Amino acid sequence: MFDRNKILQLIGVDVWRLRLQKKPPLNDKSKDSWVTLQNEVKSCELCSLHKTRTQTVFGVGDSKADWLFIGEAPGMDEDLQGEPFVGRAGGLLNEMVFSIGLSREKIFIANILKCRPPQNRDPLASEVAQCLPYLERQIQHINPMIIIAVGRVAAQNLLQTDKTMSQLRGRIHSFGAKKTPLVVIYHPAYLLRSPSQKFKAWEDLTLAKQAISKF
Numbered sequence: 001m002f003d004r005n006k007i008l009q010l011i012g013v014d015v016w017r018l019r020l021q022k023k024p025p026l027n028d029k030s031k032d033s034w035v036t037l038q039n040e041v042k043s044c045e046l047c048s049l050h051k052t053r054t055q056t057v058f059g060v061g062d063s064k065a066d067w068l069f070i071g072e073a074p075g076m077d078e079d080l081q082g083e084p085f086v087g088r089a090g091g092l093l094n095e096m097v098f099s100i101g102l103s104r105e106k107i108f109i110a111n112i113l114k115c116r117p118p119q120n121r122d123p124l125a126s127e128v129a130q131c132l133p134y135l136e137r138q139i140q141h142i143n144p145m146i147i148i149a150v151g152r153v154a155a156q157n158l159l160q161t162d163k164t165m166s167q168l169r170g171r172i173h174s175f176g177a178k179k180t181p182l183v184v185i186y187h188p189a190y191l192l193r194s195p196s197q198k199f200k201a202w203e204d205l206t207l208a209k210q211a212i213s214k215f
Contacts (some may be wrong), residue, residue: 016103021115030141034063037137041114046130049115055082059110059138066212067102068144070135071091071187072153073113075120085188092188093150099146100205108142108148112157128157134144139176145176146212148205158182169204172211 041058044050057074060083069085077087085093094104111124113131123131139147149155152165159173165186173182185204191197 034141037141041134043199044073044114044131044134047115048126049113049117049125052118053115054079054084056114057082057111057116058114059084059108060142061104061108062106063108063142065106065108065142066145067107067148067208068139068142068146069107069109069148069150070154070158071109071111071150072157073111073120073123074116076116078111079116084111088192089188092192096185096188098203099202100209102200108138108144110138111113112154115211122153123157132157139180144180146208147180147182149184151185151190154187156184157182169200172207181208181211 008128024165038160039056039090041056044056064072071084074084075087075089077090078084082089097104097107112135113127115131115132117127147158149158149168152168155165155168156162159168160170165184168184169186171183173184175182181187183204185201186197191201
């Protein structure tokens with residue numbers, strides 16, 4: 001059995017340890033509101049995407065996680081399975097999460113949109129406007145210590161900007177009234193096409209760990 005921390009230290013990578021803060025258990029009212037939100041998303045017909053979806057993709061993971069990862073929208077595999085970030089890109093995201101000492105079960109993963117856009121096109125502004133309130137309610141319920149925007153489209157929509165990835169990554173942003181720390185990382189699908197950029201994803205996740213350690 002290999003020791004991940006020792007291996008990272010041997011290759012000169014600093015190992016950061018999380019200072020976890022315990023969150024209170026969900027009360028019955030909180031559980032009910034989460035289930036209510038899931039049901040609202042499942043039956044949503046606010047935009048035309050409901051006509052072409054197989055099913056909605058609400059999100060997966062710990063509903064009181066410290067880390068919240070947000071992508072842009074479901075793809076074909078996600079639409080079929082009802083879960084975000086599956087397939088090769090999902091496998092790489094799992095590896096990235098593991099590299100910082102977490103697991104898929106200990107984080108929450110969601111998307112800007114809950115339905116797949118046809119041909120995986122970028123979300124339309126009108127679709128984002130209809131769907132974003134669902135995500136905002138998820139964020140309010142989860143109350144994460146940090147948000148990771150996965151990819152350009154997610155980052156631009158969350159931060160309300162048209163800046164490029166190179167301008168957005170490598171720094172700590174803040175989100176919402178609570179000024180939750182937000183870090184932008186490359187989408188794993190991009191990293192599969194450009195593996196030489198994976199080190200930048202490691203840098204950004206390390207930056208996120210530094211930000212969360214200050215809590």
